[in-house]
Amino acid sequence: MSRSQLRRGSSPPPGAGDDTGCTVLHVDMDAFFASVELRSRPQLRGQPVIVGASGGRGVVLSATYEARRLGVHSAMPMSRARRLAPQAVIIPPSHRRYAEVSEGVMEIFRSITPLVEPLSLDEAFLDVSGALRRLGTPAQIGAMIRDRVVDEQGITCSVGVATTKFVAKLATTQAKPDGLLVVPANAVIEFLHPLPVGALWGVGERTEQVLTRLGLRTVGDLADTPLSTLQRALGPAVGAQLHALAWGRDDRRVVVEEPDRSVGAEHTFDRDVDDPLVVRRELLRLAERVGERMRRAGLQGRTVSIKVRFADFTTITRARTLPGHTDVGNEIYAAARALYDALGLDRARLRLVGVRVEQLVPVGSAPRQLALGERERGWREAERAADRAAARFGSGVVRPASLVPDPDAARADGARVDAARAGGARAGGVRADGVRASGRGEPSAPTRRG
Amino acid sequence: MKFSVDRDVLAEAVAWAARTLPQRPPVPVLAGLLVAATPEGLQLSAFDYEVSARIEVAAEVAEPGSALVSGRLLAEICRALPARPVEMSSSDAKVLLSCGSTRFTLLTLPIEEYPALPDMPAVAGTVPGDLFAHAVGQVSVAAGRDDTLPVLTGIRVEIDGERVVLAATDRYRLAVREIDWVPERGGISTVALVPARSLADTARSLSTAATVSVSLAGQSSGDGLVGFEGNGRRTTQRLLDGEFPKFRSLLPSESSSVAVVETSAFVEAVKRVALVAERNTPVRLSFTDGMLTLEAGSGEEAQASEALEAVLTGDEITIAFNPAYLLDGLAALDGSHTRIAFTAASKPAVLSGTSGPDAPVDDSYRYLLMPVRVAG
Numbered sequence: 077m078s079r080s081q082l083r084r085g086s087s088p089p090p091g092a093g094d095d096t097g098c099t100v101l102h103v104d105m106d107a108f109f110a111s112v113e114l115r116s117r118p119q120l121r122g123q124p125v126i127v128g129a130s131g132g133r134g135v136v137l138s139a140t141y142e143a144r145r146l147g148v149h150s151a152m153p154m155s156r157a158r159r160l161a162p163q164a165v166i167i168p169p170s171h172r173r174y175a176e177v178s179e180g181v182m183e184i185f186r187s188i189t190p191l192v193e194p195l196s197l198d199e200a201f202l203d204v205s206g207a208l209r210r211l212g213t214p215a216q217i218g219a220m221i222r223d224r225v226v227d228e229q230g231i232t233c234s235v236g237v238a239t240t241k242f243v244a245k246l247a248t249t250q251a252k253p254d255g256l257l258v259v260p261a262n263a264v265i266e267f268l269h270p271l272p273v274g275a276l277w278g279v280g281e282r283t284e285q286v287l288t289r290l291g292l293r294t295v296g297d298l299a300d301t302p303l304s305t306l307q308r309a310l311g312p313a314v315g316a317q318l319h320a321l322a323w324g325r326d327d328r329r330v331v332v333e334e335p336d337r338s339v340g341a342e343h344t345f346d347r348d349v350d351d352p353l354v355v356r357r358e359l360l361r362l363a364e365r366v367g368e369r370m371r372r373a374g375l376q377g378r379t380v381s382i383k384v385r386f387a388d389f390t391t392i393t394r395a396r397t398l399p400g401h402t403d404v405g406n407e408i409y410a411a412a413r414a415l416y417d418a419l420g421l422d423r424a425r426l427r428l429v430g431v432r433v434e435q436l437v438p439v440g441s442a443p444r445q446l447a448l449g450e451r452e453r454g455w456r457e458a459e460r461a462a463d464r465a466a467a468r469f470g471s472g473v474v475r476p477a478s479l480v481p482d483p484d485a486a487r488a489d490g491a492r493v494d495a496a497r498a499g500g501a502r503a504g505g506v507r508a509d510g511v512r513a514s515g516r517g518e519p520s521a522p523t524r525r526g
Numbered sequence: 527m528k529f530s531v532d533r534d535v536l537a538e539a540v541a542w543a544a545r546t547l548p549q550r551p552p553v554p555v556l557a558g559l560l561v562a563a564t565p566e567g568l569q570l571s572a573f574d575y576e577v578s579a580r581i582e583v584a585a586e587v588a589e590p591g592s593a594l595v596s597g598r599l600l601a602e603i604c605r606a607l608p609a610r611p612v613e614m615s616s617s618d619a620k621v622l623l624s625c626g627s628t629r630f631t632l633l634t635l636p637i638e639e640y641p642a643l644p645d646m647p648a649v650a651g652t653v654p655g656d657l658f659a660h661a662v663g664q665v666s667v668a669a670g671r672d673d674t675l676p677v678l679t680g681i682r683v684e685i686d687g688e689r690v691v692l693a694a695t696d697r698y699r700l701a702v703r704e705i706d707w708v709p710e711r712g713g714i715s716t717v718a719l720v721p722a723r724s725l726a727d728t729a730r731s732l733s734t735a736a737t738v739s740v741s742l743a744g745q746s747s748g749d750g751l752v753g754f755e756g757n758g759r760r761t762t763q764r765l766l767d768g769e770f771p772k773f774r775s776l777l778p779s780e781s782s783s784v785a786v787v788e789t790s791a792f793v794e795a796v797k798r799v800a801l802v803a804e805r806n807t808p809v810r811l812s813f814t815d816g817m818l819t820l821e822a823g824s825g826e827e828a829q830a831s832e833a834l835e836a837v838l839t840g841d842e843i844t845i846a847f848n849p850a851y852l853l854d855g856l857a858a859l860d861g862s863h864t865r866i867a868f869t870a871a872s873k874p875a876v877l878s879g880t881s882g883p884d885a886p887v888d889d890s891y892r893y894l895l896m897p898v899r900v901a902g
Contacts, residue, residue, distance in 0.1 A: 414674040446896045447697040
């Protein structure tokens with residue numbers, strides 16, 4: 077794919093505006109998931125494209141600017157997006173690919189400065205103050221990042237350049253799509269004050285309502301309001317914080333990835349589920365995923381919690397602390413399952429379940445109470461072997477038998493009715509002798525390790 | 527029903543029976559304590575479907591009969607009564623209790639709904655009450671408390687002729703105690719898995735009995751029952767199902783070094799040094815010739831160390847333990863000295879009691895403790 081195929085918006089030439097002291101860069105991929113999908117589907121360029129699960133009740137994960145013009149935006153229910161943009165092409169997400177592209181993009185960032193603070197897969201703050209001598213002015217560095225992302229990853233991004241994190245992020249918003257904006261140090265107030273209050277970091281729906289009631293619509297209105305008035309309306313901390321932001325003051329620094337405090341995964345069912353077997357299987361899948369992520373990150377945790385959201389959106393969480401630290405999916409599952417079973421739900425209808433591990437420490441730093449008769453190599457080693465197989469042959473090549481997809485359902489892709497019928501009739505048999513990975517049928521906790 | 531009874535006798539009996547009352551009764555009548563007056567005396571019973579308790583005490587019965595009253599309330603009343611003879615009588619749906627000038631009127635629960643207590647199974651043998659209580663206490667410390675692994679919350683009882691072996695493990699330690707008893711008939715050989723918590727309670731409450739008779743029934747069929755009787759007190763409890771780990775294979779057959787340490791000094795030192803051990807971090811023990819050094823804490827936190835006299839035979843070793851587990855074991859040992867046998871820093875250590883470095887080892891009780899692998 078050549079660069080000319082990618083639409084390049086008009087970005088201000090590097091160096092436009094005085095970028096002295098603007099060492100904070102905010103870089104955000106444009107319509108990230110959709111852009112990644114378009115790399116392999118160039119025929120869809122210029123059309124509304126939505127990335128999201130097509131069935132059930134998924135939400136829009138990403139949409140091209142053509143789709144956004146029709147009113148589609150991220151996190152919108154798919155059903156609504158389809159009504160707004162019936163002609164849009166819907167592509168199911170392929171998270172693995174997004175993660176790969178994200179890794180590549182972050183690698184570009186880290187080649188510029190070690191001070192990279194990723195905000196999500198497709199967004200990061202960079203502090204380039206140490207790279208100026210080597211690579212040029214902040215605006216030149218921003219332009220270089222944009223070129224390299226297009227060249228190396230085939231997607232476009234936008235860059236905001238400013239003296240502080242939150243102004244840089246706002247600049248990116250203004251630069252989008254496919255642009256770069258420098259907010260010079262002496263133009264911050266000028267840049268900020270016309271913006272609506274909702275643009276400020278920390279102003280959500282509630283705060284915005286309060287501010288609107290006070291007649292404060294723009295950041296400028298906010299800036300001109302006495303601090304004490306704001307603090308009375310919003311509380312001392314929030315009031316002071318918004319006042320500082322309105323004057324362009326933000327002393328948060330770019331911090332290199334704070335250590336994770338917890339690792340979790342959750343799943344919203346396509347339809348509410350009341351079958352404990354289905355819930356347990358989902359807990360197993362989530363526990364395996366959490367374990368895999370912890371092992372990849374080199375972390376172990378002690379507290380396992382589950383989250384259960386009922387059909388009426390009531391949500392509860394339950395936690396239990398293990399005797400020792402673990403990164404073993406099977407042990408996380410055993411705890412999660414015990415927590416779920418202890419709820420005694422009696423076929424209550426569930427919308428979502430989640431599994432989370434907290435109290436994380438780097439692997440090997442926690443003393444481990446050994447168990448009697450424990451094998452030298454147990455579940456942990458089995459799961460590490462599965463990790464290696466996944467690294468080589470793709471994720472999910474080795475997994476608990478109860479998570480192996482029903483082969484009938486997989487083959488009957490497109491013939492949904494047949495698949496459902498075949499799956500329903502065969503599910504028990506297939507899973508009962510599904511010994512591909514661990515030889516265990518129903519998800520069940522081992523009573524003893526080794 | 528009408529009887530009079532000594533205040534202390536009643537209070538003790540009610541307190542003992544009331545221990546079995548369920549915390550949250552599955553059916554309301556199980557919150558009741560069954561009070562029955564017979565020509566032989568007074569009988570109090572409680573039952574929670576798992577455990578039953580019945581106690582008989584002397585009373586002057588004027589009129590036999592029975593009534594079911596709230597057990598918790600009766601226990602509280604009896605604890606608070608003045609030291610005067612107590613008189614109880616029933617009339618209609620009420621029970622009247624008088625003691626000195628104090629009067630209580632208690633409502634009764636429907637006695638016809640109260641389930642029959644399980645029959646006492648056939649007696650298998652007898653054991654002195656104090657020995658039984660001591661042995662059960664030594665083993666129950668190692669039992670698991672995690673209800674997700676029910677098998678490990680039990681004490682395995684193996685009866686083979688005149689020997690009884692008690693064992694419990696929570697995967698991290700294993701306690702094994704062997705005692706002699708008097709079997710009811712020769713050649714008896716059987717096993718049972720008894721819930722550890724209630725067995726420890728029962729054994730403690732029968733410790734003053736000269737002999738405790740042990741009854742067993744149906745331990746293979748899934749609805750097994752074990753009964754204990756002594757001092758006019760009898761309890762039954764349901765056995766646990768499931769396969770207890772094959773604990774004998776866990777006991778090391780040999781050791782590379784053996785240390786003997788004076789137990790009370792050892793306990794004090796572990797307690798002191800463990801003060802700086804954060805939750806889940808171990809106490810490190812280094813055995814060298816003539817000396818045991820205990821350490822806890824790490825470079826980034828508070829640290830402590832202490833040295834003790836120890837007699838070491840064999841290789842020097844450094845090994846780390848969870849201090850709570852170590853103290854549990856040390857507290858359960860008999861004799862003035864502790865003997866610890868090691869094979870390696872990642873292999874279980876065996877604690878047993880002895881009366882000195884050169885004294886013979888008392889192998890009737892062994893506490894097997896799995897070490898903690900230190901970080902790094």
